[in-house]
Amino acid sequence: MKIKWLGHSSFLIEAGDGKRIITDPYEPGSYGGAVGYKKIEESADIVTVSHEHEDHNCCKDMKGSPEIVKGTGEKAIKGIKISGVPSYHDSSGGSERGENTIFSFEIDGMKVCHLGDLGHLLSDEDSSKIGDVDVLLIPVGGFYTIDAAEATKVVGKLNPKVVVPMHYKTEVLGFDIAGVDNFLADKKNVKRLDSSEIELKKESLPAESEIVVLKHAL
Numbered sequence: 001m002k003i004k005w006l007g008h009s010s011f012l013i014e015a016g017d018g019k020r021i022i023t024d025p026y027e028p029g030s031y032g033g034a035v036g037y038k039k040i041e042e043s044a045d046i047v048t049v050s051h052e053h054e055d056h057n058c059c060k061d062m063k064g065s066p067e068i069v070k071g072t073g074e075k076a077i078k079g080i081k082i083s084g085v086p087s088y089h090d091s092s093g094g095s096e097r098g099e100n101t102i103f104s105f106e107i108d109g110m111k112v113c114h115l116g117d118l119g120h121l122l123s124d125e126d127s128s129k130i131g132d133v134d135v136l137l138i139p140v141g142g143f144y145t146i147d148a149a150e151a152t153k154v155v156g157k158l159n160p161k162v163v164v165p166m167h168y169k170t171e172v173l174g175f176d177i178a179g180v181d182n183f184l185a186d187k188k189n190v191k192r193l194d195s196s197e198i199e200l201k202k203e204s205l206p207a208e209s210e211i212v213v214l215k216h217a218l
Contacts (some may be wrong), residue, residue: 001108003135004197007037007216008055009116009167011137012044015107019078021046023103023114023137025062030054034174038218045078048103050116051089072101081106085129089144090119097144102130109202110134113158117145117167122157134205136160139167141177148182161205164198164212172216180213187211 004012009024022044026035035055043064049057059068067077072084083104089097097119104113113130114137122130136158139145145167146154155163169179184190189210196217 001110001112001201002197002199003112003137003164003214004042005164005166005214005216006040006042006196007170007218008035008173009050009114009137009139010037010040010056011114011164011166012042013105013107013112015080017079019046019080019107020044020064021048021080021105021107022062022066023048024050024056024116025058026056027054027058030058031175036172036174037216040218046080046082048082048114049101050103050114051098051100053097053117056117069103070101083130085126087116087122087126088119089117091121102126104130104133110200110205113137113160115139115154118154119145121146121150122154127157130158133158133160134202135162135164135200137164137166140165140180140183141168141175142182143177144175145177148178148185151183152187155209160209162198162200162210162212164214170216184211184213 002014013021044066047066048069085102088094089100100116112135113133140151192213
């Protein structure tokens with residue numbers, strides 16, 4: 001399995017058999033130009049949308065005629081098991097920013113969990129619904145989502161093998177949120193890759209949780 005960070009909360013996840021998932025595609029230039037990542041040109045078989053905000057739901061003109069997946073529940077699409085768990089975009093039960101779907105994918109014997117714009121800590125019930133996680137794609141920028149301290153607690157709750165931060169301040173993102181360094185402070189087993197992509201195999205996952213910081217591709 002290959003995971004490529006396109007930018008913001010959008011990843012291209014490619015299974016060993018070539019099936020391709022894109023998560024939370026953003027609208028370039030949205031929010032008054034704050035979303036400065038370039039247009040997504042990658043093709044996909046499946047696109048998931050955690051919530052209906054412009055920086056997460058731009059499915060128009062997506063290449064490959066993908067099936068768009070929204071909402072909660074379990075389903076199998078093109079041979080990939082997908083689970084959607086309900087959550088909120090804030091810590092007030094959705095009253096500020098609405099609902100958010102946490103998506104998990106079973107790919108090449110591994111479970112990848114994309115938290116979307118999670119805005120609160122996970123309860124025991126939330127964690128139970130999500131289940132065991134091998135790879136966690138987690139927002140860390142704060143304000144619109146969980147911040148560095150809350151993200152640390154979520155990682156401790158789910159205990160994934162690999163953690164990939166997302167939804168944080170970069171040189172092309174104009175949102176007033178924190179960069180990734182707040183989350184990385186005092187952390188062990190951190191890898192900063194000079195690449196937007198990582199390749200993972202079940203048999204070579206780290207024994208102890210590892211944080212992998214990718215460069216955005218776009």
